[in-house]
Amino acid sequence: MKFVIYLSALIFFAGCKKDPQNSLIKEISGNYTISKLSYLRFDGTDSLVLSNIGQISFESCNSKDFNDNCPGNFQVKDEPVVSFRYNFRSDNENTINLIPFNSIEVKGLNLIVGYKILNKTDQQLKLSTTSATDKGKRVAITLDLQRK
Numbered sequence: 183m184k185f186v187i188y189l190s191a192l193i194f195f196a197g198c199k200k201d202p203q204n205s206l207i208k209e210i211s212g213n214y215t216i217s218k219l220s221y222l223r224f225d226g227t228d229s230l231v232l233s234n235i236g237q238i239s240f241e242s243c244n245s246k247d248f249n250d251n252c253p254g255n256f257q258v259k260d261e262p263v264v265s266f267r268y269n270f271r272s273d274n275e276n277t278i279n280l281i282p283f284n285s286i287e288v289k290g291l292n293l294i295v296g297y298k299i300l301n302k303t304d305q306q307l308k309l310s311t312t313s314a315t316d317k318g319k320r321v322a323i324t325l326d327l328q329r330k
Contacts, residue, residue, distance in 0.1 A: 206270050207252055210278070210307060211242035214327035216258070222322040235259055238293075238327060240268060251281060258291055266294050278309065291316045293323065305329045 219232045236258040243252035251267035271277040280294045297309035307327040314323040 206278075207240075207242055207245060209302065211240050211252070213237065213239045213330040214307060215330060216256075216325055217328040218324075218326035220324040221316070223316070224320055224322070236261075237330075238325075245269070254280065256293055258293070261290055264294065271296070291321075293325070297325070300324075 216236045222229045238256040241253045251269045254268050255263050255265045257263045265283050267281045276299045279296045282294045292315045295311050295313040297311045301308040309325045312322045314321050
């Protein structure tokens, strides 16, 4: 009898495994102000910190696996709104990938790249990348995002 109870409990808990992709989507979905953007060019010619320069949104969606994408968008200053899709790397829950819709061209600061999640709370998100570009030149970016 104990074996039957143990086996039933094992089957029940095995079927209740947490879906990390959907958990992360629920945690970060929402609208954020880009409260601080730290910017460093690799050629050493420019380094700056900008405050309250725009907004970024991560929409919620139901994801079946790490290859599914959810919609989002960002806008920096008076630049046009740029739409993207996002997901998380299956081998690293601390990496969020922003993926362009079709083949868009961002002429200014392009934030559609993969980011390492440095910090995540209910109200703040801190992301970092060395793969962003500004006018075609690679730059390192750290984004401090404040939930609206």
